[in-house]
Amino acid sequence: METKLKTCSALLVLLFCCLSGVQVQEDSNNHSSSAPVAMDSVGGRLVEDQIERPGTETEMGDPAAGPDIWTEFATLRDKVTEMKLDLRWMENRVTAAESRGEELQKQNDAQNVELEATYLKLQDLEHRLIVSESQVDNLKEELATSKVAFSASLLASGNGNMGTVSGDFTVIYENVFTNIGNHYSPYTGYFTAPKKGMYFFRFTCYFVYEPEFHAVHISRLFLNDNPIVVTGDSFDHLKDREDSGSNGVVLQLEVGDVVSIKVNGYVWDDKYHRTTFSGFLLFPM
Template sequence: MGSWALLVLTLLGFLCVEPAFGQRGDMDVGEWMRAQEKLIKNFLENQRNAETQQKDLEALEDRLNATVDELTRQKADMDKLKKENEDLQTRLNASEIEIDKLKQTDGKAAPQIAFSVSLSNSGEIYRGPCTDKSLIFKRVFSNSGDAYDQNTGIFTAPVDGFYFFSFSTYGYNTNVMGAILMKNGILQISTYESPTADGSDSSSNAVVLRLAAGDKVHMELWDNGRVFDNLNGHTTFSGFLLFPV
């Protein structure tokens, strides 16, 4: 703005001093004045145009900056959506894997594993006290899958899974009454009654165990323990597969 004003003032100065320079006629001076006036008008018009263009450029720059900001925001939104889509894809892939596993499981029937036995298969039997404390249940009510061995009293898990076991014990007051459920030789749960004056005792217990294929479960007496059974089935042992894993 200052440079334009300076130029106009300079031109006006020429207008003021030009008639004194030489031997111009009145007509020449008038024409020269009109030419200079036209020149000044053109300069002023150009100045206004330049100012208008400057404002247009500034407005365009503002719009460009706003566009850049909007594009930056949209890129951030797109990056966020891309990340969310990747997370969804990961979960979808995991779900598809689980569905495939379920389909494979559905395509194969779960093994039918269940047994139920009692200690005596004939007459009355007292077991214990004894050095070999393992209880061998001889009377087999059921043994689906043949996982229980009636010769050893041991149940061997045929597949990985969760298994339910229960047992009951009965005995008289002359000895400790009760038994221990063992998994791979380690005590899991038990029943126990010390000698009492009431003549006889009975108790029971149950548990859910996670077994790997080949794990072994059996029953044992307590030290100096004794249990009793007959065909009424007082001392029993049962188990079955809840579901494989």
């Protein structure tokens, strides 16, 4: 576009020069027309002096002298008209391009706003994802510590009675079936709560009468030093030599609470594992 504008300016300058030349030629012709004339003696008519003016044939457009100035002027005028049309066409294109540029700028601004909103949403989602991952880790850790369960029987091998007639003793269940979390000790007979929550416990005692034993056998579940539930048996006659008793309870425990079984009398166990103690965490609190 800049090159066409320069070309148009050059042609306009050339047109100005040509028009100036035409004006100079007309002034010269006007000056020549004022040359001396002679009076015709016969008819009294004025006749133009026959003195020859130089350059007259060239000024009248002699083909041998060069192209006609009016032909060049017409050609130049056509070129200027054509360039004006080109210039107008280019101006229209520039206007259309500027309008399109403004429209694109508006679209770009709208997209920037949308991208900013999307970026904020992504930041929020990233934050929520981090929080969720943290919660998942906490739940995994809690679930791992929530897997608490145990079950054991009195004797690991053999059979026989265990107990005393002189008072309560803590029953130690030696044969461990299950001990998830290792919170039951087969050396002390104590279950120690690893966390606060609701727990279920059940114990079963098998009683076999022996003549040297007294006739009443009592088993109790203790929370720390407090008896909670009881089972037992008494022998009325020698025909009822064997009996079993059981009980169960749901307890809310704090961390470190101890649950155990204590017997006043004797309990029996053999390869059938008749005397047992079991418990598990229902849910943490």
